[in-house]
Amino acid sequence: MRVIVIGAGVIGVTSAFYLQRAGHQVTVLEQHRAAAQETSYANAGQISPGYAAPWAAPGIPLKAMKWLLQDHSPLRIHPQSDAFQWQWLAKMLANCTLDAYQRNKNRMVPLAEYSRDQLKLLREQTQIQYEGRTLGTLQIFRQAKQLENGRRDAELLAQMGVAHQLLDRNGIIEAEPALAHIADQLVGALRLPNDETGDCQLFTQQLAQLAASEGAVFRFASSALNLRTQKGRIHEVLVAGETLQADAVVIAAGCASRQLAQQLGLDLPVYPVKGYSITVPLTNVNAAPCSTVMDETYKIALTRFDQRLRVGGMAELAGYNKNINPRRIATLKMVAQSLFPQAGDLTQAQPWAGLRPMTPDGTPLIGATSIGNLWLNTGHGTLGWTMACGSAKVLADLISGQRPEIPTEQLSLARYA
Ligand SMILES: Cc1cc2nc3c(=O)[nH]c(=O)nc-3n(C[C@H](O)[C@H](O)[C@H](O)COP(=O)(O)OP(=O)(O)OC[C@H]3O[C@@H](n4cnc5c(N)ncnc54)[C@H](O)[C@@H]3O)c2cc1C
Structure with missing residues (x-):
């Protein structure tokens, strides 16, 4: 054909x-x-079936209202005159029930797990190189409430047969030694050992x-x-x-x-949900993460490539524009500085913004x-x-x-x- x-x-x-x-x-x-x-072009580099879940989830409408008032917020909404933005938002909110969340997650996880298996097969068949790593991902919690939610996620993952580990401070340092300097500010982490990383572009x-x-x-x-x-x-x-x-x-x-x-x-x-990233040249690989670290407080992922650190996240509903807001870039730099202060040269960070093609579910x-x-x-x-x-x-x-x-x-x- x-x-x-x-x-x-x-x-x-x-x-x-x-x-x-x-x-x-x-x-x-x-x-x-x-x-x-x-x-x-420059996404956060996570191949993460373990986190395959819709953004539309129970409790999100309330959380979203709190985020909108926060400095360094993971979410921004810039109202547009375009009716589609509001229709899409209404559909997304309608998906924030427990039933809808479970139905949508049950569609996403099998596809994401199948996808990771297909990627593995493709790697074996083609030897394709993309600065990939198979060292899992680590979601770190700074607050007790986040850890409690992490425990609930772990129960869901267990039901779906997805491998995972809840880690204490020692476990965090074992998984990501470069986090030792900040471990006393962390209350725990959820590790997904079968997740992978790599440069999508x-x-x-x-x-x-x-x-x-x-x-x-x-x-x-x-x-x-x-x-x-x-x-x-x-x-x-x-x-x-x-x-x-x-x-x-x-x-x-x-x-x-x-x-x-x-x-x-x-x-x-399909609505464009803007996200941001910076790509930072590494100057000290021992002070960098081994894989992806996801900071739950800011919903920002930091992913290790060979000689670069990719830091990405955030969601802005602002139509189709890809303008780079310097305040978002400052937040990404702040999180990188807080977690991996010695890893790279932030003055050389390459900023980027991209539009996620998102469905409401x-x-x-x-x-x-x-x-x-x-x-x-x-x-x-x-x-x-x-x-x-x-x-x-x-x-x-x-x-x-x-x-x-x-x-x-x-x-x-x-x-x-
Ligand atoms: C900040 C950020 C972080 C992210 N992190 C992750 C992550 O860690 N893990 C993950 O899994 N996903 C992540 N994503 C999401 C992921 O990057 C996207 O889901 C994915 O790149 C979408 O790919 P795509 O091919 O559908 O779209 P695109 O990459 O946008 O490709 C669409 C292509 O179509 C072309 N095109 C459009 N119209 C036409 C036309 N009329 N004729 C010819 N060509 C056309 C465009 O030029 C473009 O090249 C992230 C996204 C962002 C923004």
Whole structure:
């Protein structure tokens, strides 16, 4: 089959790779001159099935109100004149019940775990290098209340069969020796030993090269402008004056997926939730984390790459702008300084902001649509790097008429019908 994939972020590139391996003839359209120039550019680097959970959770509305009043808050809402922002927020709030949380988590965890297993297989098959580590992640608690919530999370993880350890101060120092200087300010931690880390941009670009070497065609600096339908199917994809034909089209365009689908009368509930990161060159690797440390107080993740520290997090609902607010960058630097003061040169930190393509229920949109040959792989929100390989593999199976290895019925757009 000839398949056009729109978007060369981590989701589009993994889709292209698995589709190519399934025997299809794949063309990827990407508006930028290289892969992973948008949200997959500088994320927090966590491959974290253990934290696969929707942001919409019981207690979040109250917490959100408190956060909005805090300095160094993990959340900001800038009201827009765009009705979609309010509709999306209303849908997200409706997902903050216990029932909805459990239903959404039960959709996300199997996909995230499957994805980590697919990534492992891919590594074995291709030897792909992306500054990856398999040393788990460590969520640290500064307050007793956080530890109590951590215990509750641990019970949930036990029910779902996800490996985890609750650590005291000694355990924290054993897992991340560079935290010894601040251990007396921590009350405990939750470690997820099977989580992984790595540079998502590097992975995406390496995988794009691999897919290209196996026959996939990457057309960079090529925007998909229009998707034309005939008899309920995509008939042509318009790219700068040229029309392309395909048997199947996949929208994997991150936050732009909504606008592309809108042309076709499809309403994708994918809102851009802005996050920030800094990338810091390491000057003393012994004073740096070994893997990811997640500071629960600020909801900021600090991830070790070979010679760099990536510090990322925060959520801003502020429409599609990617402006960098210096106050957010100051918060990231403050947390890095507090946890790993000797690790790197913060004056050389590279700031970045990206837009997470988020659905109100936290679960991505993967699968068929009401348009015969149009498929979706988008809306991965906070977990696109974590869920990429699994999402792409199930999409390739569905397009190839194969039965996916995990349930996918609840992943498609139909759940919003
Ligand atoms: C601060 C921050 C930290 C994060 N940390 C983590 C983390 O630790 N772990 C994790 O799992 N996830 C994390 N995420 C989320 C993750 O980065 C995203 O879910 C993921 O990158 C989304 O990938 P994507 O391919 O869907 O979108 P993108 O990477 O945005 O790719 C979409 C691509 O489509 C292209 N495109 C759009 N429209 C068109 C068009 N019309 N024609 C051609 N091309 C088009 C764009 O140029 C872009 O390259 C984080 C996100 C942020 C912002």
